[in-house]
Amino acid sequence: MTTSEAPPASSANTTSPPPPSSLPPSPTSRPPTDKPVSLSALVASTPSRIDAFLTHLSQCMQTRTGAETVLLFACYATRLSGSLLETLSSAAIRQSTRRLLALAYKPPPTSTIPRPSLSLAALALQLSARLKALSGLISETRTMARLWGLLGLYFAAKKLVRKSLAAKRQAGETGETGGTGGAGGAGGTGGAGEEKHAVRAARDISPESTFDTLVAYAQLASLLVFQATENVSFLSSKKVLPLAGPSQGRLALLSVRAWGLYVAMEAARLLVERSRKKEEEGGEKGRLNQDSKGGREWERQWKKSFYRNLAWAPLTLHWGSNGGGFLPDLAVSMLGFYPALGTMMDLWRDTGVV
Template sequence: MALPLTTRADILASRLSILFSTPSGTDAVLRTITYTLQFVSGALSTLLTKHLVTVSKALSARSPLLPGETLLVALAYPTPALARITPRVRALSALISDFRTFTRLWGLLGMYAWGKGIAANPPKDLTLKLAAWAQWSAYTAYQFLENRAYLGSKGIISRAGPQIMSDFLLSTRCWMVGVGMEFVRLGRVWQLRQRTTRARQVQGTESVELRKEEMEEEKAWATKNTAEITKWRLELLANVANAPLTVHWSTPGGVLDDTTVGFLGMVTGLLVLLPKWQQTAAVVKKA
């Protein structure tokens, strides 16, 4: 007989257990954690740097120098705890990121299953069909190139440094193509939904009186449509946050600072994690 979930700790542990029981749930949690850590680490470093610069300027202003003199000042962190926490946060974030990359090594199997699904049941709309195949091709190339770069960086396969960097950059550019096609897919989905909504509205105005069954059907459709719109908006927000990251990692040296990268990654992680977290509540409630 299952023990009743009577405490918050029990419920929290049960929901986390459900979340970590699937690869997608585990990745959503780890993605959110690693980017949150990167955001916190970057924000702390920025604040500390600004503080030290301010102190240095203040000391320089109070200590006028004669021509040829130089003022040397040794500054320490405001609190020793921050000096210890910041590198540890970065180390943990890097470790989680490395683990997530490792778990994507068998991602090509998922690409195979995805491609097989598209071939067996392709979207009826031509635009959605082309977008699906374009995304599949882009993400398959991304996965292959990332796998080769990662294995090369670990010395498992023979790849020179420039080749590894090239693979990482090309893989991110393939990801960029996939993100671009996601905008196309989302735009087409919205367009088709708007057409369906207008058609149902026109059909409704033609009927003076709806039967009870039809009213129930309309209510159910409205509920489903609301849920789909919410899902669409979350997917759009996640894609908008991902877009700058694809640009950042597809250029040598990147174009964004660590704080911005951490913030954007944290946003995308939360947008993926929150729906999954809500689903665990329904599972625990049934138990």
């Protein structure tokens, strides 16, 4: 039936219901509207929210790495808060002082100058000092927790040595197997097996694997120097070891410089890793393939690692200098807070309570 042959609306069966699209919306079929949460409901849900937060925080601190991450975040969060309060309150106090001096020397001089009361800026300055003291206490707690770091480095060194020996052993066995197959193999079978073994052996002793191994050993050595010198310096400052103050200072500087060397090597390693990725995926153009989900995820993880590591670089130069540092306290707090916040966010997301 064509459109011109369709019956008019008046001739349609009046007992049949209209199509669903023509039905007026009933009150129950309308989408629910978001109602504002009442204050009483918000107060009633506060205990459960606090309980969920504390449960999640406890879950984050179940491991040694998680506890260190939480302490690192708390250390630089309190330090940054204290630095910001100190900067703002100091500026307000200086402005108030200039105003009082202008009032005192304004002709004709006033007979009495009102004594400034404990203003909000002064209270903020006191709070800043307390937050910085708390940050220093957390930093000392972290240093005490790192006293066991040499034990973890021992097992890391053990694992690295075993991995290196296993790679050398595998390369040797591959070479011997390849030589045997080439001498005693018949026809094309022996040649194909020898070619496969040769390719595998070349891959095992490639410059990339050699570079990675050397960097791993160098980073491990720098961390061993960092941890050992920090432990001796800290224990000497607590009168546990008989080391004088100047020697403690020299060991502390050596510790920070060893850490700075590790940070520099990590930056170089990440740059080499990115260069390899470009050559692998981009070829001559040298561009990363970000079309796939895996490529975008790799790029995101690489940038996260590189920028967090880069934030520590000026701090190692600051703490490792002989003159006591060149960065203002606010810059130190902000540089340290950036990687601390990032690692805390990762930990919070990865330890979500189901």
